Amino acid sequence: MPLVILYFFIDRKKAFHLGFYGFNVHVWFHYSDTAGVYNGLWTYPYQINTIIPVSFSLDASLIPVSFMLLYQWTINRHK
Secondary structure, three states: OHHHHHHHHOOHHHHHHHHHHHHHHHHHHHHHHHHHHHOOOOOOOOOOOOOOOOOHHHHHHHHHHHHHHHHHHHHHOOO
């Protein structure tokens, strides 16, 4: 669902800029999430896939999309 929202609300002129920013957020969040799960700092009790212990839906779509839309808002408002 977040990727569908991003498809309709992304600024097409800055799509590559925002896409690379979202990829950077995705990578950093995934590494920190994986380190936290493996070190026992937090767990996810309800998982879709039990083979992968991290929350892939958070790492791949929800967090990067929300950061991308926030970053787009700050760029357009010159904040």
